[in-house]
Amino acid sequence: MTVVPPVSVPVPLPPLAARARTVGGSPVRDILAVTARPEVINFAGGLPAPELFDAEGIAEAFRAVLAEDAGRALQYSTTEGEPVLRAALAGRVSARGLPTDADDVLVTTGSQQALSLLAAALLEPGDTVLVESPCYLAALQAFGLAGARIVPVPGDEEGVDPVALEELVLRERPKLLYTVPTFQNPTGRTMPAGRRAAIAEVAERCGLWIVEDDPYGELRFEGERVPWIASYEGAAERVVLLGSFSKVMAPGLRLGWLRAPAGLRRACAVAKQAADLHTPTVNQLAAARYLAERDLDAHVARVAGVYRERRDAMLAGLADALPVGSTWSRPEGGMFLWARLPEPYDTTALLPQVVRHDVAYVPGAPFYAGTPDPTTLRLCFVTQTPREIGEGLRRLGEGLRAV
Incomplete structure (x- = not known):
């Protein structure tokens, strides 16, 4: 007698994480x-x-780096970033009015990664994040993927309203405020100096992290540069400043950075180790070479x-x-x-x-x-x-x- 084996019914795979579904x-x-x-x-x-x-300038920087020290350029690097690039970035930030050492800087794979690292370091599922209204789309994605509850802060053509911000901070007890204060995406608006100072005061008085994203600030056509929120008195220890080469050099390099207080920066470095170990070495060294030999400004x-x-x-x-x-x-x-x-x-x-x-x-x-x-x-x-x-x-x- 032929025995027919029972038909097996495939067991469904475990579902995607809730954050990936939502x-x-x-x-x-x-x-x-x-x-x-x-x-x-x-x-x-x-x-x-x-x-x-500047394709030729960037190509020449890569050629020089690979010709002079290919072993280093193609090797693993430190999570925090190549020291020569961190020093160059610190110098550029200091020259714009915010004293910064190389050790204050963490190099990221684009400033978008900086948002993901900050979300990993700061947010538990259900934590509240305050954002501008309207807000940069990919920031909403990064915070949403971390399971944050995202609350918009009322504002006007000058950005976030400091009075409304303080009311929300007291009521919602958020972890952070995310803002693009200069040439904001999507509105193009710029927050004036007085508004920035008031927001820095609210953060200091109420206990709030500020994530100040500045990918567009160097692309000024007219008017006077407005200081970073991070440069106001008392703000440096509660403001994370993000920058990027994507809009001023080339987005394909995927080079960004964050400047943060030591404890938070170390937590972001741990998160980065889990994410990608480090930003590509050759790209970092080429960018540093470009900054040393070309006039980016x-x-x-x-x-x-x-x-x-x-x-x-x-x-x-x-x-x-x-x-x-x-x-x-x-x-x-x-x-x-x-x-x-x-x-x-x-x-x-x-x-x-x-x-x-x-x-x-x-x-x-x-x-x-x-x-x-x-x-x-x-x-x-x-x-x-x-x-x-x-x-x-x-x-x-x-x-x-x-x-």
Whole structure:
């Protein structure tokens, strides 16, 4: 007699972690995938202009590093970062008014990693994080993935309202406030000095970490530089300052850094050991070589000059492109411009129609931790030439008028 073995029923695999199931992907990345056709003029991305990269200068730095000490450049490195790069970064931060030693700096794989490290070092599931409204999308992702409860702080065209901040701190007992005070993503706004000082005072008085993200601050077109929140009296021991080479050198290098008090910096280093051991050695050494032999400030000034022309081209065409009653920001630097259409426009619902006209933007709704404003949208003005910007705005106007 033939014995038929029982049919085995596969046991389902364990589920994904709750945080992986509940935190979505980046809407900007989703939009870029949909609008990847070359004929689309894409104002949705946050991409620096590739034709302005100092490709030869960066290539020469890599060649020199590999020719002189390939063994070191291709070897493992310390978690905190290559000493020569940390010293160069400390020098740049000190020159901008915040005394900093190399030991104060942790090199990260892009400043986005710094957010993940801080979330790992500071946040327990259920902890409260305060953010701007609207807020940088990837920060919302990083804190959400850590299981944080994210609460927006009311503000205005100058950023976070210090009075509202203090009320929320006293009521919610958050771990930290996350802010991009200079040329903010997505709005392009800059927090004035008085507002920064008031926020630093609230943090000191109430016991609050501030994460001050500054990826765009060097891209100033006009006006005077505003000091970092970290530079105000009493703030340095409670402010984590983040920086990046992505917008001023090249994002493909994936080089960022954080400046933090010793205890928190050590905790971030432990988190980084678990994440990736260290940022690629060859990239760090090449960046340090570039800083030693090239004038990064002069390069950034040239880039900012081109970006100013592109901002002006976008500002010049918005009145004809957007519906009557629309308003928009006029950033003094950075990469982004924020617009608000009159009600009842819904920029999320309108996007597919606009894309059919071969132009794209990012709807404002995903940037809000709280109730979104459906009439808002973000435009990046740095990736296209003035002529392309003019054509893109013409297409945008056609798409919006086809409602």
